[in-house]
Amino acid sequence: MKGQITMATVTYDKATRLYPGTEKPAVDQLDIAIEDGEFLVLVGPSGCGKSTSLRMLAGLEDVNGGAIRIGDRDVTHLPPKDRDIAMVFQNYALYPHMTVAQNMGFALKIAGVNKTEIRQKVEDAAKILDLTEYLERKPKALSGGQRQRVAMGRAIVREPQVFLMDEPLSNLDAKLRVQTRTQIASLQRRLGITTVYVTHDQVEAMTMGDRVAVLKDGLLQQVDSPRNMYDRPANLFVAGFIGSPAMNLVEVPITDGGVKFGNSVVPVSREALSAAADKGDRTVTVGVRPEHFEVVEANGGATKTLSKAADDAPAGLAITVNVVEETGADGYIFGSADVGGETKDLVIRVDSRQVPEKGAQLHVVPRPGETHVFSTSSGERLSD
Structure with a gap:
């Protein structure tokens, strides 16, 4: 036909x-x-x-x-x-x-x-x-x-x-x-x-x-x-809208060389920071896919060895695990974090054989080069 x-x-x-x-x-x-x-x-x-x-x-x-x-x-x-x-x-x-x-x-x-x-x-x-x-x-x-x-x-x-x-x-x-x-x-x-x-x-x-x-x-x-x-x-x-689970979107302050993400500074391109400054934004919205997080520490036991923050606190953003979904090959952590005084829900994909228990505390950071940066005021993409 x-x-x-x-x-x-x-x-x-x-x-x-x-x-x-x-x-x-x-x-x-x-x-x-x-x-x-x-x-x-x-x-x-x-x-x-x-x-x-x-x-x-x-x-x-x-x-x-x-x-x-x-x-x-x-x-x-x-x-x-x-x-x-x-x-x-x-x-x-x-x-x-x-x-x-x-x-x-x-x-x-x-x-x-x-x-x-x-x-x-x-x-x-x-x-x-x-x-x-x-x-x-x-x-x-x-x-x-x-x-x-x-x-x-x-x-x-x-x-x-x-x-x-x-x-x-x-x-x-x-x-x-x-x-x-x-x-x-x-x-x-x-x-x-x-x-x-x-x-x-x-x-x-x-x-x-x-x-x-x-x-x-x-x-x-x-x-x-x-x-x-x-x-x-x-x-x-x-x-x-695109992605299942959806991309995590977190409003964070701009700092020297990047953005403040919990106890860490995540590098962001000069172009993105300059574009945010042109719009008068003091914060940007960082997007991270669930599969693009690294777990720094879970219940005191490091699943990934990353640098500590200056005050020797665990690097990254502190997360409380609320729900864990195991789908076979992958596990999904549904947790909450304090971001700028507000509770923010986040989803992190992990190896299904290394999932933490409900109520566990852990820290996460975005993988290098896996962040998306958006203008908080206009919503448009700023990163390359």
């Missing part, structure tokens, strides 16, 4: 959606250029504008400003039927009285395609999706994952230029969700169809997308590859 499908770029050009009676746009001047065959994931918290952005592309929401293009066609004000897209919904939207084959071929039947061609397209799609043996079954005889694959098949047989997927895995249990997301990503790469996928699950976004676009309050925060977004979040919101 791949050779029959025409791919297309998708361009959001300052696309804006303002609902009647509201002052703040649901989507505000969205600018994204999606390449031929690319899998782009729109992700963000509830109400961020991701589903609205998808519906604007589908023609289900008006575009009040800017433009949307598929290939070289301006589709901003075209009806959905003229956009050459296929949409996969969260709730499958299958006809219960029809067989799998009839569900998959229904749109082609309505379009007047002859029965022989419909059957061939349905069988081709069923083979791709491992649904051949289920073609004569009704939806009620299928599992949730199989129903979602039928919905995918219905989209595939239309041979669209663009796939649109609106949280298609939300109704599946955890294990099936992992399995199905792998199948969808593999299928998309096999077919090479440009795909825009909406999810609230950042793990889903990071594992499926060629690129990920993070939205908040209708504004695009960052669009990048999953690896770049993880390694270089553009601002505090992206830093706290």
Whole structure:
């Protein structure tokens, strides 16, 4: 089927959606250029504008400003039927009285395609999706994952230029969700169809997308590859949203040569400190991933040998262990620390064979070169 499908770029050009009676746009001047065959994931918290952005592309929401293009066609004000897209919904939207084959071929039947061609397209799609043996079954005889694959098949047989997927895995249990997301990503790469996928699950976004676009309050925060977004979040919101468990974010004072982190001074680039000074910030927000902490001392026994502070107190930030989660290969310490007179919750990843007990006291420092520095006032990234 791949050779029959025409791919297309998708361009959001300052696309804006303002609902009647509201002052703040649901989507505000969205600018994204999606390449031929690319899998782009729109992700963000509830109400961020991701589903609205998808519906604007589908023609289900008006575009009040800017433009949307598929290939070289301006589709901003075209009806959905003229956009050459296929949409996969969260709730499958299958006809219960029809067989799998009839569900998959229904749109082609309505379009007047002859029965022989419909059957061939349905069988081709069923083979791709491992649904051949289920073609004569009704939806009620299928599992949730199989129903979602039928919905995918219905989209595939239309041979669209663009796939649109609106949280298609939300109704599946955890294990099936992992399995199905792998199948969808593999299928998309096999077919090479440009795909825009909406999810609230950042793990889903990071594992499926060629690129990920993070939205908040209708504004695009960052669009990048999953690896770049993880390694270089553009601002505090992206830093706290991308990653599971999330990045630890701690506001700390600026000092000579870096920032004060408990009893230690963590080196920070001159450029970052200069940028903070230009903004009038006396503190910066340091971000550290759970896996980028070193444990200095736990209950008096050092798990890592690092330099002591000048007063011979343990180096780093003092942590009280509240909860320990062991996941097999790794252990996660959920602890609390006193930072500037406020209690701050932190998560540290450790070797599962060296986890401390609940209530233990330990000290942690960031690994050299593994800190992210953000402006406390604006939230933007300051470090390289």
